Amino acid sequence: MADANRTVYIVDDDPAMRHSLAWLVGALGVPVETFASGEAFLGVIRPDRPGCLVTDVRMPGMSGLELQDTLARCGSLLSVIVISGHADVPMAARAFRAGAVDVIEKPFNDQVLLDRVHEALEKSTRAAALQARKAHVQARLARLTPRERQVAELVVAGKPNKVIAAEINLSPKTVEVHRHNVMEKLEVGSVADLTRLLIETD
Amino acid sequence: MRTMPRPSRSTLAGALVALWAGLAMVDAAAAEPPVRVGVLAYRGGDHANAAWEPTVRYLAERFPDRGAEMVPLDLPGMDAAVRARSLDFVLTNTGNYVELEARYGVTRVATLHSSRAGASGASIGSTIIVRAERTDIRDLADIKGRTVLAGDPDAFGGFQIAWGEMLKAGVDPYRDLKELRFSGFPVDRVAFAVRDGTADAGVLRACLLEELAAEGRLDPARFRVLAPKTVPGFDCAVSTDLYPDWPLARLASTPEDLAKAVVVALFEMPADHPAAKAAGYEGWTVPLDYQSVHSLFRSLRIGPYRHLREVSLVELAREHWEWLAVGMLALLWWAIHSLRVEHLIKVRTAELRAANRDLVHEMAERRRAQEDARERQKEMDHVARLSILGEMASNLAHELNQPLGAIANYARGCTRRLEAGTGNPDQLLEVTRAIAEQADRAGQIIARIRNFVHKRPSQLEPIDVNDAIRAAVALCEGQARNGNVPIILSLGDDLPPVPADRVQIEQVVLNLVKNALDATTEAATGPSDRTVTVRSGRDGEGRVEVAVADHGHGMSEEARSRLFDPFFTTKAGGMGLGLSICRSIVETHGGNLRATDNPGGGVVMRFVLPVANGAPPSGEEHQHHG
Numbered sequence: 001m002a003d004a005n006r007t008v009y010i011v012d013d014d015p016a017m018r019h020s021l022a023w024l025v026g027a028l029g030v031p032v033e034t035f036a037s038g039e040a041f042l043g044v045i046r047p048d049r050p051g052c053l054v055t056d057v058r059m060p061g062m063s064g065l066e067l068q069d070t071l072a073r074c075g076s077l078l079s080v081i082v083i084s085g086h087a088d089v090p091m092a093a094r095a096f097r098a099g100a101v102d103v104i105e106k107p108f109n110d111q112v113l114l115d116r117v118h119e120a121l122e123k124s125t126r127a128a129a130l131q132a133r134k135a136h137v138q139a140r141l142a143r144l145t146p147r148e149r150q151v152a153e154l155v156v157a158g159k160p161n162k163v164i165a166a167e168i169n170l171s172p173k174t175v176e177v178h179r180h181n182v183m184e185k186l187e188v189g190s191v192a193d194l195t196r197l198l199i200e201t202d
Numbered sequence: 203m204r205t206m207p208r209p210s211r212s213t214l215a216g217a218l219v220a221l222w223a224g225l226a227m228v229d230a231a232a233a234e235p236p237v238r239v240g241v242l243a244y245r246g247g248d249h250a251n252a253a254w255e256p257t258v259r260y261l262a263e264r265f266p267d268r269g270a271e272m273v274p275l276d277l278p279g280m281d282a283a284v285r286a287r288s289l290d291f292v293l294t295n296t297g298n299y300v301e302l303e304a305r306y307g308v309t310r311v312a313t314l315h316s317s318r319a320g321a322s323g324a325s326i327g328s329t330i331i332v333r334a335e336r337t338d339i340r341d342l343a344d345i346k347g348r349t350v351l352a353g354d355p356d357a358f359g360g361f362q363i364a365w366g367e368m369l370k371a372g373v374d375p376y377r378d379l380k381e382l383r384f385s386g387f388p389v390d391r392v393a394f395a396v397r398d399g400t401a402d403a404g405v406l407r408a409c410l411l412e413e414l415a416a417e418g419r420l421d422p423a424r425f426r427v428l429a430p431k432t433v434p435g436f437d438c439a440v441s442t443d444l445y446p447d448w449p450l451a452r453l454a455s456t457p458e459d460l461a462k463a464v465v466v467a468l469f470e471m472p473a474d475h476p477a478a479k480a481a482g483y484e485g486w487t488v489p490l491d492y493q494s495v496h497s498l499f500r501s502l503r504i505g506p507y508r509h510l511r512e513v514s515l516v517e518l519a520r521e522h523w524e525w526l527a528v529g530m531l532a533l534l535w536w537a538i539h540s541l542r543v544e545h546l547i548k549v550r551t552a553e554l555r556a557a558n559r560d561l562v563h564e565m566a567e568r569r570r571a572q573e574d575a576r577e578r579q580k581e582m583d584h585v586a587r588l589s590i591l592g593e594m595a596s597n598l599a600h601e602l603n604q605p606l607g608a609i610a611n612y613a614r615g616c617t618r619r620l621e622a623g624t625g626n627p628d629q630l631l632e633v634t635r636a637i638a639e640q641a642d643r644a645g646q647i648i649a650r651i652r653n654f655v656h657k658r659p660s661q662l663e664p665i666d667v668n669d670a671i672r673a674a675v676a677l678c679e680g681q682a683r684n685g686n687v688p689i690i691l692s693l694g695d696d697l698p699p700v701p702a703d704r705v706q707i708e709q710v711v712l713n714l715v716k717n718a719l720d721a722t723t724e725a726a727t728g729p730s731d732r733t734v735t736v737r738s739g740r741d742g743e744g745r746v747e748v749a750v751a752d753h754g755h756g757m758s759e760e761a762r763s764r765l766f767d768p769f770f771t772t773k774a775g776g777m778g779l780g781l782s783i784c785r786s787i788v789e790t791h792g793g794n795l796r797a798t799d800n801p802g803g804g805v806v807m808r809f810v811l812p813v814a815n816g817a818p819p820s821g822e823e824h825q826h827h828g
Contacts, residue, residue, distance in 0.1 A: 013683070014604050016640050020611030023633055027618035058684045085600040085684070106607050110614040 005128060006121045007031040009078070011041050011055040011067065021054060024110055025117055038062035038070070047074040050128040052101075052120040054113075057084040057091065065091065068098045077128050079120030083108070137201045143185045151178040152186070156195045236269035237261060237460065239450075240283050242294040243274035250274040254293060256477030264467035284308060290456045291464065296326060297358045297505050299449050300495045304506035310449035310489040311465045317484045318409055318436060324444035324490060325436070327408035328364035330428040331396055339403065342371035342429045342441075348402035349381045353389035358445070359407035360389055366498045367429070367442040390414060397424055409438035445498070446490035447483070579786075580660065586783040587655050587709055590716060594681060601680030602647050605640040612637045650677055654705060654712070664699035664814055667707060667738055667746050674711035675736060678719060685723035687732050689715065694739040698813040700746050706787045707811075710795075711736070713780040714750040714807045721754025721804065731803070745793065745810040753804040757797065765797055784809075 008025050012018040013036055022032045035041040038055070039062055053071070055064040062070075068080050082095045082103045092103045101120040104113060144152065147168075154164045161179065165172040188194045239258050243250030255272055262270035275283055277298060283289050284306045292299070292308060302308045319325035332339045339345060345368070353360035361384075368375050375382050383401065385391040393414060396404035415422040427439040436444060450468065452461040468486040471478060478485055499505040519526055591598065612633050619625035650673060675689050682689045700707075718734040725731075731753035741747040757765065766785045781795075788795040788809045795809040 014608070016608040016636070016643070017604055017611070019636065020608040020615070020640075023615040024611040024618075027615050027622070027624075029624070058686070060683060060686055060688060063686070085603060086596060106603050107610060108607075110611070110618075 005050045005125060007033060007049075007051040008117055008121070009041060009045065009051060009053045010034045011036075011038055011053065011059075011064070012083075013037060013056065013059040017056070025054070025114070028114055028117065030117075030121070038064070038067035041067065042070060045071075045076070045078070047071070047076045048131075050077040050124040051079075052117050052124060053078045053080045054117065055080065055082060057082055057087075065094055065098070068095065068100060072098050077124055077131060079124040079127075081113070081116050081120055134201060137186075137197055140186050141201060144182060148178050148182050148185070151175060152182040152194065152198065155179060155182070155191060156198050234268040236271040237265060237291065237464065238271050238273055238289045240273045240275050240280055240289040240292045240294070242280055242292075242298055243276060253481045256475075256480040257293070260471060260475065260477040261464060261467055265463070281305075284453060287453055287455045289453060290460060291450055291452055293448065293450050295358060295448050296446060296492065296495055297356075297362065297499070299451055300492055300499060301506045302451065303492070304496075307454045308451040309454070310451045310492065311461055312450045312468045312486040313488070313490045314447040314449070314481075314483040315485050315487040316447055318438060319444075319447070322433075322444065322490070323487055324446050324494075325408075326359045326363065326447055327431075327433075327436075327438075327440040327444040328359055328361070328367065328442045329406045329408050329411055329439055330364055330367075330403055330441040331393065331406060331411065331425045332403045332428060333396060333399065334424050334426045336402070336426070339428065342368055342373060345403050345428070346373050346378045347380050349383065349400075350375060350379050350403045350405065351383050351385055351392050351395050351401035352405035353392055353407070354384050354386060357389070357407070360392075361405055362502060362504065363442045363445060363498065364405040366502055369501060371429070390419070393420055393425070403428065408436075408440045408442075408444070412438050443494065445495055446492055449489060449492070450486070576660075583660075583706065583709065583783060583787070584655070586780065587705075590709070590713055590780060591651065591655055594677070594716065597681035597684060598647070598651060598677070600684060602644055605644040605647070608640045609637050609644075612640070654708065656705075660703045660706065662701045662703060665702050665704045665707065667697055667700055667702075667748060667811065668693045670702075670704055670707040671711050671736055671738060671748065674708045674715060677712055678715045681716065681719050682734070685719055687719050687722045687734055689719075690733050690735045692735060692737045694737075697738060697740065697746050700791075700811045701814050702791050702811060703787075707791075710784045710787055710809065711748065711750070713784050714809075717780065717807070718750050718752035718754070718805075721752045725754045725804070741810050743810075745812050747808060747810045749806050749808045751800050751804065751806040753800065753802060756799060756804055762797065766795075 008028075008030055010018055010021045010025065010032060012021065012034075015036070018034045018036065022034050026032045035044070037059060041053075042062075053067075055067055057064040064082050064084075068082065071078055071080065079101045080095075080099065082100050083106060084091065084103060085106050087103055087105045095103045101123060102116045104116065141149070150168065151164060154167065159167070161172050161175045164170075165175045168175075170178075183189070183194065186194060186197060188197060239261070241250050241254045241258070251272070251274060258270050258272035273283065273289060280292065280294060280298060280302070284292060284302055291311075292302060294302065299308070299310060303310070313323065315323065316325040330342065330345075339348065352364065355361060365375055373379070380402075385395065389406070389410065392401075392404040392406055393411060395401045397420060411420075411422060411425065411427075414420050427441055429441045431440050431442065433440060433444055450464070452464075465486075471485050473484045475485070496506075500507045616625065616630060616633060619630070653673075654677065671691070671693060675691065678689060681687075715734060715736060722732060722734055733753065735749075735751045737749045737751070739747055766781050785795045788811070791811050793809055793811040795807065798806050798808065800806045
């Protein structure tokens with residue numbers, strides 16, 4: 001499973017370039033998959049799949065940048081490296097804005113590319129881990145009742161139980177029960193932990 | 203103008219003795235001068251003496267008191283003597299007599315009588331003979347175009363009478379015969395020549411044939427007489443009328459009495475008198491009518507009528523002076539014309555020579571100018587090609603970067619695996635092959651570029667336009683991919699070869715395709731319109747047509763009118779030379795280049811080229827217009 005998460009995807013319309021890139025990246029010992037177009041790639045990839053995408057900018061049909069945008073919109077966990085025959089500033093800016101790990105201009109140094117691929121895989125892995133954690137927190141948050149959710153937010157805001165009870169017209173005793181339930185459901189031991197968790201999920 | 207004498211048997215010695223005796227008697231008896239008789243000595247004086255001296259001696263005997271004297275004379279001598287009246291009588295042949303009669307008024311007093319003479323007394327005629335077996339010569343008209351032999355042109359019986367007869371038969375012996383020859387003396391040769399076949403026909407004095415036969419010298423059966431005539435009392439074969447024999451004539455000055463006495467004396471000569479025998483006659487008879495001889499001579503225009511020939515020329519001139527004048531004028535005109543023509547020829551020749559010099563000079567100049575123009579055009583084309591390649595440089599670089607980048611990737615991937623010791627030989631083999639493939643691909647791109655910009659003389663050869671289109675489009679592929687404008691090829695598969703310069707046609711297509719790509723890229727229309735289409739096919743006239751269609755913004759009116767102007771451009775980076783050079787290239791190939799609107803938006807650039815078997819422009823023409 002770890003290997004699958006480190007897959008490098010290569011999208012280039014030039015068969016020779018595609019094949020040679022796969023060969024080069026394959027030297028890293030990671031799985032490599034190649035696609036002749038962005039459309040073909042989108043038809044296969046799942047958004048929650050981490051990994052590294054290496055794509056050419058200029059291709060017939062969907063361009064590399066369009067592919068990057070589409071993936072971003074889908075919340076893809078892939079880290080993207082853009083390769084360009086002749087990169088210009090607007091193009092590079094757009095790529096970076098969309099979260100590209102790097103924009104590499106041909107001809108490139110193979111070490112740079114491989115470093116970036118490596119980097120991208122790490123980043124993607126991290127992002128995947130974060131994503132997983134977020135999902136876990138969200139799941140726990142989902143267990144809270146609305147009243148409990150309200151109490152949790154007020155706790156994080158730093159208000160004592162009495163103030164909370166007054167604000168929401170409950171008895172301090174009831175607030176205490178809700179507070180206890182929140183800590184239990186979210187599996188946190190302290191107000192500090194609770195605060196960090198809620199910030200993460202925002 | 204003489205008849206043939208009869209052979210004489212008298213001896214010269216005897217005659218001389220007799221003459222001397224006679225003269226001595228005259229001297230002794232009379233004071234009057236002897237009778238002078240001029241005798242025509244046509245075969246020399248000796249012969250005349252032998253033949254006629256006995257006759258003169260006979261006269262001398264009859265005039266013992268004055269005697270007679272014989273004067274042998276040739277024809278001119280006879281004429282001179284008669285004119286000088288130094289003679290009393292002349293004894294001459296028929297022709298000469300007629301002449302003397304006409305000229306000096308001599309009068310015949312007696313005519314020789316021949317034993318063979320016909321009833322009229324006439325005995326001179328001609329016999330025209332051929333070999334008996336010559337069936338192709340049946341009458342006188344048949345001797346046209348043949349060879350005829352006669353004794354002598356002046357012989358009366360031996361030629362002239364026959365001449366007259368031939369004229370009557372429509373044959374002029376001097377004009378219509380293949381050849382007219384004369385044997386000269388002895389005239390026997392005529393008969394022998396006919397017998398031996400060296401002549402087709404022969405003219406003989408009448409009776410000569412019979413005489414030769416009598417002497418046993420030839421066989422008369424071997425001959426046939428042409429146009430034989432029957433004359434009562436004349437038993438020789440003859441082809442003509444008969445004419446009188448030699449006459450004795452008195453001069454006008456001769457006394458009447460003497461003439462009478464001489465005539466009487468001659469008439470009284472017995473037939474067997476030695477004098478008659480010596481000269482071969484049988485006595486004398488009344489003078490015959492010589493009018494027939496006059497007629498003959500007049501028709502032949504000889505003898506006394508010779509002048510008819512000479513006069514006739516003058517008369518002819520007098521009669522036809524207009525024609526002569528016209529002839530003279532024509533001659534004069536011709537002479538002047540000739541001179542004028544010669545002069546003109548000289549002048550024209552000089553002019554032509556000068557013009558030729560100028561022409562040669564001019565041609566050299568023109569050739570130089572053409573070479574210059576060609577050189578300039580070549581430079582221009584080359585610059586245009588460099589220019590368009592310059593505009594395409596980044597695309598071409600990108601194009602080249604693809605294989606180079608691939609090679610680099612392959613190579614480094616290999617290096618890493620080898621360093622790490624993870625290289626699988628099968629994989630490495632596959633990849634090194636891929637490296638070589640990509641190196642080839644890069645080489646091809648470079649070769650295409652180099653071909654395109656290579657400076658070279660323009661050369662016409664039959665090319666497949668589709669090849670040029672594919673080469674041009676290959677150079678544009680980088681741009682097409684980068685601009686994301688696919689180039690759609692729709693090439694006719696039955697195009698005839700076109701006499702063209704391949705690189706120049708490639709240049710035209712490249713220009714048009716590049717323009718189309720630029721226009722389409724700029725226009726940023728919907729994805730379905732982002733194509734450039736290149737079509738090839740044949741137009742209505744059978745020429746090869748190439749059309750490049752884009753989906754750009756199309757042309758403004760100004761752009762349309764100035765499309766082919768040099769240095770007119772709507773592009774930021776363009777030089778404005780492309781289309782102007784495209785058009786000049788197409789036109790020098792005998793074709794044309796037009797721009798029309800694409801119905802779906804954009805422009806269609808279309809050019810046609812004549813095919814080889816149509817009316818291709820010659821190579822010369824191509825180069826001249828450059």
